[in-house]
Amino acid sequence: MNAEVIAVGSELLLGQIANTNGQFLSQQLAGVGFNVYRHTVVGDNWERMRTAFEEASERADVVFVTGGLGPTQDDLTKEVIAELTEKPLQYHEETLNNIKQFFAKRKRPMSANNKKQAHCTEGSHVFYNGAGLACGMADVYKETMFILLPGPPRELKYMYEHEVQPYLAKKMPQDAVVLSRVLRFFHIGESRLEKELIDLIYNQSNPTIAPLASEGEVTIRLTAKAQTATEANHMLDKTETLITDKVGHYLYGKEKDTLPVQVVKAFTNDKKTLAAAESLTGGWFGKHIVDVPGASAVFEGSLTAYSSSAKIKLLNISSQLIDQYGTVSKECAEAMAEKARQQYQTDVGISFTGAAGPEALEGKEPGTVWIGIADQHGVTAHELHLAGSRESIRRLAVYYGCWFLLKEKVVNK
Amino acid sequence: MNAEVIAVGSELLLGQIANTNGQFLSQQLAGVGFNVYRHTVVGDNWERMRTAFEEASERADVVFVTGGLGPTQDDLTKEVIAELTEKPLQYHEETLNNIKQFFAKRKRPMSANNKKQAHCTEGSHVFYNGAGLACGMADVYKETMFILLPGPPRELKYMYEHEVQPYLAKKMPQDAVVLSRVLRFFHIGESRLEKELIDLIYNQSNPTIAPLASEGEVTIRLTAKAQTATEANHMLDKTETLITDKVGHYLYGKEKDTLPVQVVKAFTNDKKTLAAAESLTGGWFGKHIVDVPGASAVFEGSLTAYSSSAKIKLLNISSQLIDQYGTVSKECAEAMAEKARQQYQTDVGISFTGAAGPEALEGKEPGTVWIGIADQHGVTAHELHLAGSRESIRRLAVYYGCWFLLKEKVVNK
Known part of the structure; x- marks a missing residue:
């Protein structure tokens, strides 16, 4: 089954929001065996919508249209489909009652345009909206099925999961x-x-x-x-x-097991604990680890010592070491990793120091990074030369830190 | 000027990522007076790309194409444009040299397919890629200008801001x-x-x-x-x-002055220094501050004490305080802010503690956050009740920390 997704909405073409509905539907449809060959975004404009619908009908078995089901003058999706299929629009009674109740409950007057949200073409299949007011619908134009869904992501998800997926399952071949x-x-x-x-x-x-x-x-x-x-x-x-x-x-x-997730899993399995001393990464390593649910069982914390004086005051790195080797050095990385391990009293300490750019630091090119790892067997440090922006260099340094923790058998040994 | 955006990439049609490039370009183009009438996403498929390019050329003055400039067999954008314009592809020398240097610097062999990233059609305008390897280009097909840009969002942004925007400015009518x-x-x-x-x-x-x-x-x-x-x-x-x-x-x-940028600016103007103690935010506040160029002049560091024992060991918070009030408390936030200020010997200390969820912590609902701020006049703490995911609650906490630093006149007083 070949499918396309058309998102209707001028706010998408102004860049106010990204087309996350297209992404959501693509994820869902890939999972049930549809080939999605195209996404299209058009504005709330009769002619341009009509053209996009006709073009898609020539290519696809099923076209999913999101947006344009609301109460305002701009919302045209059902009206355009009615013109194409040459069918009258009628009210879906259950949806109309819901809309009336919605306003009655809130003791607010229901303006006439709200009834529009209960429209469907004659003989179409109606999808109930359990998360909003406008109903969705499925109808056929030139042998292509058009499935009209609401634009607000929460309503779209609800309707897809509760109404559209079961409807499609019945239509799909059962052998795949x-x-x-x-x-x-x-x-x-x-x-x-x-x-x-x-x-x-x-x-x-x-x-x-x-x-x-x-x-x-x-x-x-x-x-x-x-x-x-x-x-x-x-x-x-x-x-x-x-x-x-x-x-x-x-x-x-x-699947979703990122490098920080794997680090937390490995330390959890080994019943080992971890702490960090960060310069270059400014606390971002700690943030990545803390993002993982269950991190508190293995991660004690991280000490960001951004300046040399903070390295001396908080990590007790000797000022001689910094004078002799600089902060972007094997020696400083190793000392930082050891001090993190000592101060937090953990099994493993990891450290990050380096030059994130844009300028060189202590004569070291941007991207020069030292990562130290200390455990009960001693301390080692890895030198990296990374490319990219400050942000990329820091992100890569965090990932390499995780990678070294996993690969150097600090855990699992 | 009427524009369209075509994003190329099967990963978009599988729903692995959203088309944020379409959103970015739409925002930018709206700002310089383009009308964007359509976004299209197609997969890495010769025929479908060719069809989409031809269709767009019939409607738009300018077509922005993102993606498909990389080194792999899947990357076809320049090849398809070469076929349409009936022009040979040639190498852009400067880009080719960059690619060679990239691999030489890393002492890694350059596989032949990498040279593809320096391709451009004969006589086209080339956009330099300051954030990656593949160059972009502009060429004309049937009176429509095609502007080819890289798919990775960071590269796209760099190239748009540094190369495409000035190029378009020259092409646009001069009376507006x-x-x-x-x-x-x-x-x-x-x-x-x-x-x-x-x-x-x-x-x-x-x-x-x-x-x-x-x-x-x-x-x-x-x-x-x-x-x-x-x-x-x-x-x-x-x-x-x-x-x-x-x-x-x-x-x-x-403009681009985010909350962390404003904090660094205010501290720089006041010649004051800052340090943090983080629990809830796990180092993310420090990361946000360190992201700002020039942060090293005012930011000494941040101490992440995720567990209670780390708060006691590293911040010297008394275990009685934690027993009596818990870690998600005004008392703990205030003590953390003071200890950060003392240990890093800064003018101001800020602290973050709270429950990020999904479960309650110490009987406090997810979203309960305490932010402490200590300066030479004493210490205060703010209670927040934030909504959203763990990530959202943490991000908001960081932003509120910056907001309080700016609004509470810790700086500028």
Whole structure:
């Protein structure tokens, strides 16, 4: 089944909001076996809406339209569909009663335009709106099904989950299950990853293999279609093994298990505790760890010592060390990691120091980063040369800190 | 000038990310007088991209295409434009050198597909990428200008601001100046702000007044068209005064001066120093401050004490205080702010403690937040009841911390 999503609303074209409805529907539809080939955004304009609807009807089996169901003059979606299908609009009684009750309850007068929200084309299937006033509907134009849904994201989600999904399930072929799996990689670029997997990517159509680079990491989404969930899972397992045979060293997690989540899990499993001393990252490492539910069991805290004097006062780093080696140095990173471990009395201490740019710091190029890790066996430090903005360098430093904690076997040893 | 935005990327059609590039470009283009009539998202597919480009060329004067400039086989945007314009692709020397240097610096081998990122059609205008590797370009197909930009939002923003905006300014009619001004508000909701300004918003068409709510704050973008910059600025000044007469109390900054930027500016002007003690926010306040260039002159650091024992060990909060009042309390917030000030030896100390949820903490509902501020005159604490996810509650807490620092006249007094 080929689908398209059309979002109606001038506020989208002015950039006041992003089209998160398109994203939501795409996620949902990919999960139930639809191929979504296009998103379109048009303004609240009769001619431009009509053109977009007609174009989509020539390409897609199902067109999902969001927005334009409200009470104002601008809201035109049902009216345009009525013109295309050459059907009259009528009131959906249940929805109309809801709207009347809504105003009666609030002792507010109901202006006439509110009745518009109960409109549906003759003979259409109506979707009840459990989170707002305007009903949705499904009707057919030139063999393409148009599914009209409200624009407010909360109403859209409610209607999709409670009304549209069951409706589509009945319409869909019963012999297809679509399952997805996300694999997460670090310390390998997208182009390198793809080069390693190029044969696999070319020769596989089911499961599909889709790499995606985001800030500092690369994910691969595998999607399998099969007759049963067992079969789909088996196919995913097989492809995952082919991938990990080649680039397994860089795989650190699956689905929503980000690097900080994996760190908290590993420390929790090992019953070990963690603390940090941050300069470069200014507290962002701690923030990433604290974001993970359950972090309080393993994370004691982080001490941000941004200035040299704070490093001396709060971390008891000796001023001689700073004079001799500077703060962007192996020696300072190691001392910071040790002091974090001592002061918070944890099993492991980690430290971040470096030059985030835009200027060089102590003669060190922007992107020069030292990460120290101290545990009961001693202390080590890693030097990195990272590229990008201040923000990117800091984010990557945090991720590398997590990566070293996981890979250096500070935990699990 | 009529414009359209086409975002290329299967990850958008799978719902892995929202089309925030379309939103960003729409915001920018509205500010310089473009009418954006359509957004389209298509996958990384030659035929579907070609069709979308051709359709857009029939409607728009300028088409902005984002994505598909990367090194992989999937990245096809420049190749499709080359086919349409019937021009050969060639290498942009400066970009090619950048790519080579990027790999040389990191002592990593450059795979051949990376050179693709330096492609441009013969005779096109090339946009330099100061935040990544792939160059952008502008070329004309059937009288429509196609502007190709990178997909990663950071690269897109950089290229738009530094390269595309000046390029467009030269192309735009010279008899109109369009100037924008952003006013930033905090501690007032979008609907409240709009209600206060409703008459202004309805009666003004030049400058236009566009409120926009984002995470925790509301901005208003004023856009004036005039024959000269002086005239446009005069119009903006007049409208700004009308707005501040009504809601000036909530105005904290303009343009890109976010709350953390304003805090760093105020402390810099006053030659005062700042340190923090963080529990709830886990280091995120410090991160926000450190993000501001020049923060090192005023910010000594932040001590994250996530557990009670860390509060006792590192901040020397008495265990009796914690036993008696709990950590989510006025008393604990005040003690934390004082200890931060003492330990870092700064003029001002600020503290964050509270329950981020999803569960209650020490019997306090999620969203209960205490922010303490200590200076030479003593210590105070503010209680907040915030709504939203863990992330939202933390972000709002950080913003309120900045707001209190600015409004409580800790600085400037």
